Amino acid sequence: xxxxxxxxxxxxxxxxxxxxxxxxxxxxxxxxxxxxxxxxxxxxxxxxxxxxxxxxxxxxxxxxxxxxxxxxxxxxxxxxxxxxxxxxxxxxxxxxxxxxxxxxxxxxxxxxxxxxxxxxxxxxxxxxxxxxxxxxxxxxxxxxxxxxxxxxxxxxxxxxxxxxxxxxxxxxxxxxxxxxxxxxxxxxxxxxxxxxxxxxxxxxxxxxxxxxxxxxxxxxxxxxxxxxxxxx
Amino acid sequence: xxxxxxxxxxxxxxxxxxxxxxxxxxxxxxxxxxxxxxxxxxxxxxxxxxxxxxxxxxxxxxxxxxxxxxxxxxxxxxxxxxxxxxxxxxxxxxxxxxxxxxxxxxxxxxxxxxxxxxxxxxxxxxxxxxxxxxxxxxxxxxxxxxxxxxxxxxxxxxxxxxxxxxxxxxxxxxxxxxxxxxxxxxxxxxxxxxxxxxxxxxxxxxxxxxxxxxxxxxxxxxxxxxxxxxxx
DNA sequence: CGTCCTTTTGAACATTGTCAAACACTGTGG
DNA sequence: CCACAGTGTTTGACAATGTTCAAAAGGACG
Numbered sequence: 004x005x006x007x008x009x010x011x012x013x014x015x016x017x018x019x020x021x022x023x024x025x026x027x028x029x030x031x032x033x034x035x036x037x038x039x040x041x042x043x044x045x046x047x048x049x050x051x052x053x054x055x056x057x058x059x060x061x062x063x064x065x066x067x068x069x070x071x072x073x074x075x076x077x078x079x080x081x082x083x084x085x086x087x088x089x090x091x092x093x094x095x096x097x098x099x100x101x102x103x104x105x106x107x108x109x110x111x112x113x114x115x116x117x118x119x120x121x122x123x124x125x126x127x128x129x130x131x132x133x134x135x136x137x138x139x140x141x142x143x144x145x146x147x148x149x150x151x152x153x154x155x156x157x158x159x160x161x162x163x164x165x166x167x168x169x170x171x172x173x174x175x176x177x178x179x180x181x182x183x184x185x186x187x188x189x190x191x192x193x194x195x196x197x198x199x200x201x202x203x204x205x206x207x208x209x210x211x212x213x214x215x216x217x218x219x220x221x222x223x224x225x226x227x228x229x230x231x232x233x234x235x
Numbered sequence: 236x237x238x239x240x241x242x243x244x245x246x247x248x249x250x251x252x253x254x255x256x257x258x259x260x261x262x263x264x265x266x267x268x269x270x271x272x273x274x275x276x277x278x279x280x281x282x283x284x285x286x287x288x289x290x291x292x293x294x295x296x297x298x299x300x301x302x303x304x305x306x307x308x309x310x311x312x313x314x315x316x317x318x319x320x321x322x323x324x325x326x327x328x329x330x331x332x333x334x335x336x337x338x339x340x341x342x343x344x345x346x347x348x349x350x351x352x353x354x355x356x357x358x359x360x361x362x363x364x365x366x367x368x369x370x371x372x373x374x375x376x377x378x379x380x381x382x383x384x385x386x387x388x389x390x391x392x393x394x395x396x397x398x399x400x401x402x403x404x405x406x407x408x409x410x411x412x413x414x415x416x417x418x419x420x421x422x423x424x425x426x427x428x429x430x431x432x433x434x435x436x437x438x439x440x441x442x443x444x445x446x447x448x449x450x451x452x453x454x455x456x457x458x459x460x461x462x463x464x465x466x467x
Numbered sequence: 468c469g470t471c472c473t474t475t476t477g478a479a480c481a482t483t484g485t486c487a488a489a490c491a492c493t494g495t496g497g
Numbered sequence: 498c499c500a501c502a503g504t505g506t507t508t509g510a511c512a513a514t515g516t517t518c519a520a521a522a523g524g525a526c527g
Binding site: 047048066067068069071072073075086087088090091093094096097119120123126127129130131133134135136137138140141142143144145147148149150187225227229230235 | 279280298299300301303304305307318319320322323325326328329351352355358359361362363365366367368369370372373374375376377379380381382419457459461462467
Binding site: 383420421423427441 | 481482483484485486491492
C-alpha cells in the first residue's frame with residue numbers, strides 16, 4: 004500500500020502504540036482502494052475478510068430487513084469499522100456503502116488476528132477499541148429506547164454543536180434522510196421535528212443550523228453524558 | 236472464593252482456554268456474594284471496579300433517563316456482564332439489579348486486565364467475548380429499528396421456542412413487564428400485541444405460550460439469522 | 468432549461484403510549 | 498381457611514407519536 008496513508012493510520016488509537024515492525028507488516032498486507040460514492044462495499048451476511056479503515060470520504064453502515072432499511076452509523080475519517088465481525092470471523096451484520104468518494108484501507112482479518120497474538124500493545128488497543136464500540140452501541144440503544152424522536156434530534160443537534168466547537172451556528176454533516184434514518188425516524192418526521200424545534204430556538208437553513216436559545220433547547224433535550232458523551 | 240463455583244466459571248468460553256494458574260489467581264482475587272431479589276447491584280454512572288459473573292439467579296440490565304426506564308438485557312447463568320466498562324475503566328452505562336435471589340462473582344477489573352496482558356489465550360477469549368457483545372448489541376438495534384413491536388414480539392417468541400427445543404409449548408422466562416421493556420414497548424402494548432398474535436396461532440396462558448400455526452407465525456415474524464440467531 | 472433527487476407540506480392512517488379501572492395472582496396475617 | 502394488601506396484568510377510552518401516500522417546492526447538475 005502507498006506510504007502516504009500509513010502515517011494517518013498510525014495516528015489511530017488502534018495502531019498508535021503497537022510495534023513498528025508489526026505495523027509495517029500490517030500495512031504491507033493491506034490494500035488501498037478509492038471508491039466512488041454510493042458504492043456498496045460490503046453486504047450483510049457476507050463473510051468478513053477485512054478490517055476496513057476509512058482514510059477519507061464517508062461510509063454509511065446500514066441494515067435491511069423485509070424491505071425496510073435503517074442507517075446504523077456513519078463513519079468518518081480516520082476510523083475503522085466492522086472490527087467485531089473480523090475478530091469473530093462471523094458474517095457481517097451490517098452492510099456498508101460510501102456516501103462520498105472515499106479512500107479505504109482493507110486489512111486482511113487473518114493478519115489482524117496474527118498480530119493480535121504477537122503484539123500485546125496491539126491486543127490491548129484492539130480490546131479497548133472494541134469495548135468502545137460496545138459502549139457506543141449501548142448508548143445508541145439507550146437513545147432509541149428512552150427518548151422520543153424529538154428528544155433524539157435535540158440531543159443530536161447539541162452533540163453536533165459541541166463537536167463543531169460550541170458556536171451557535173454549525174452544519175449537519177450528512178443528508179437529512181440519512182440523519183432521519185440514523186435517529187430512527189422517517190425523513191418526513193425529521194422535517195416536522197426540525198420545525199417543532201423552532202419553538203426552542205433552532206433555525207434551519209438547508210444543512211445549516213443556528214441555535215438561538217441554548218438553555219431552552221437543553222431544557223428540552225436534557226443531554227446526559229451516559230448517552231451523549233462520545234468519549235465515555 | 237468458594238471452590239464450588241470455580242468449575243462452573245471455568246466452563247465459560249471466557250475462562251475455558253486460559254492458563255490454570257492465572258485462572259486460580261483470578262478466582263482467589265474474586266468475591267462471591269448472594270443477593271436477594273430486587274437488589275440494585277450497580278448504578279449507571281458509577282466507576283466500574285468489577286467484572287460480574289452470574290452463577291445462579293437472574294440479573295436485569297437497565298437504564299434510566301428523565302424518569303423513564305428501559306430494560307436492555309436480562310442475564311442468566313452462567314454469563315458475565317459489563318465487560319466493556321471494566322475494560323475501559325469507564326463509568327457503567329447501565330444499572331443492574333437482581334430479578335431473583337442470585338449468586339454473583341465479582342472479579343476486580345484490575346486483575347482481569349493484569350491477566351489479559353500475561354495470558355494470550357485469555358486475551359483472545361476476552362476479545363472474542365467482547366466482539367460477541369458488540370454483535371448482540373447490533374442485532375438488538377436492528378430489531379428495534381427495522382421491526383414493529385408486533386414483529387419484535389413474534390420473533391422473540393420464535394427465538395424462545397427454539398431455545399426451549401422447538402416444541403409448540405414453552406414458557407416465557409421473565410415477567411411480562413420486563414419483556415415489554417426489553418422489546419421496547421409498554422406492558423399494555425405487549426398485552427395487546429399478544430392478543431393480536433392469536434390470529435397467528437399463539438395462545439397465552441400466563442407465562443405459558445402455545446404456538447399452533449408455526450408457519451403463519453413465521454410468515455409474520457420473518458426471522459432472520461442476522462438479527463435473531465444468538466450464535467452469530 | 469430540464470431532469471433527478473431531496474426536502475417539505477398536507478391529510479389520512481396506523482401504531483404506540485397514557486391514564487384509569489378492573490381483574491388475577493401471591494403471599495401475609497388474622 | 499379466608500380476608501386483605503400488594504403487585505402484575507388486562508381492558509377500555511383517549512391522546513400522542515410516528516408513518517404513509519401524494520404532491521409541491523427547492524437544489525444540484527448536466
